[in-house]
Amino acid sequence: MSDKPILHRDNPDATPLIGNVKVTRADWLNVAMDVLITDGVEQVKVLALAERMGVSRSSFYWYFKSRQDLLDALLTMWEQTNTTGMIGQAEAAAETITAAVLNVFRCTANPQLFNTALDFAVRDWARRSGHVRNILDMSDGRRIDALTAMFLRYNYAEREALTRAKVLYYMQLGYDMAGLNEHYDQRLSMTDAYLEVFTGQAASPAELAEFASYAKQYWRP
The missing domain is CATH 1.10.357 (Tetracycline Repressor; domain 2)
Structure with a gap:
């Protein structure tokens, strides 16, 4: 797997992925969906998703109460x-x-x-x-x-x-x-x-x- 952070965005021009990266709820959902499709639900994990995007997992809790909350959203x-x-x-x-x-x-x-x-x-x-x-x-x-x-x-x-x-x-x-x-x-x-x-x-x-x-x-x- 590449070490390069990835994001799957509807608008890739929004919020350039440089410097102090800010990710949105949609970013978390899109990357989680990519993982669900390619690797299965067992691999949809908060820490792993954060690492793929190159951000702290603490930002996850701005948008979701728990991993189950994310799965329900998917x-x-x-x-x-x-x-x-x-x-x-x-x-x-x-x-x-x-x-x-x-x-x-x-x-x-x-x-x-x-x-x-x-x-x-x-x-x-x-x-x-x-x-x-x-x-x-x-x-x-x-x-x-x-x-x-x-x-x-x-x-x-x-x-x-x-x-x-x-x-x-x-x-x-x-x-x-x-x-x-x-x-x-x-x-x-x-x-x-x-x-x-x-x-x-x-x-x-x-x-x-x-x-x-x-x-x-x-x-x-």
């Missing part, structure tokens, strides 16, 4: 990013069901809507914590409910809507979890076929072109 960030992001996409207006599913597909492209690596880290954390498992189960339920409601809006029967929602949701999670060595262009070329499987309908060329343009902003070699 779970809140995860829900606000992934669960809120997916539900928002499922609820977004669309003229057709294929366009609606393409809105959800945006979660696979844009990490600001859905951070896949973070979702995997929380699922791994849930294997070690009953409390986190309960939160994850509730979050999964909210996501599936939103996807089910999306299909219901386009006049699918209730049982079919729930089934298609689960197939869509779990396929997307499993696809990314599999870590396939697949070029993004290949994945994108299958979009029309996936849509037909998920919805039973064919997407229009305009819908596919719009999604491809969006995805290519994020899917780079």
Whole structure:
């Protein structure tokens, strides 16, 4: 591991990391999230985070009561990013069901809507914590409910809507979890076929072109 202090900031130009370094609550959260994703929850420790940022751990207690307070904040960030992001996409207006599913597909492209690596880290954390498992189960339920409601809006029967929602949701999670060595262009070329499987309908060329343009902003070699 490098000895150079690191910070993951939304605005890296703010508060230059020289001299008497001041870190914010967001800095602590961002570095803690990086560690959660790369090393697991067991490595999210106050002293280790302070050393990574090159600051005293005493500054941690300006923003958090305890390590558990930090962990709770990480779970809140995860829900606000992934669960809120997916539900928002499922609820977004669309003229057709294929366009609606393409809105959800945006979660696979844009990490600001859905951070896949973070979702995997929380699922791994849930294997070690009953409390986190309960939160994850509730979050999964909210996501599936939103996807089910999306299909219901386009006049699918209730049982079919729930089934298609689960197939869509779990396929997307499993696809990314599999870590396939697949070029993004290949994945994108299958979009029309996936849509037909998920919805039973064919997407229009305009819908596919719009999604491809969006995805290519994020899917780079």
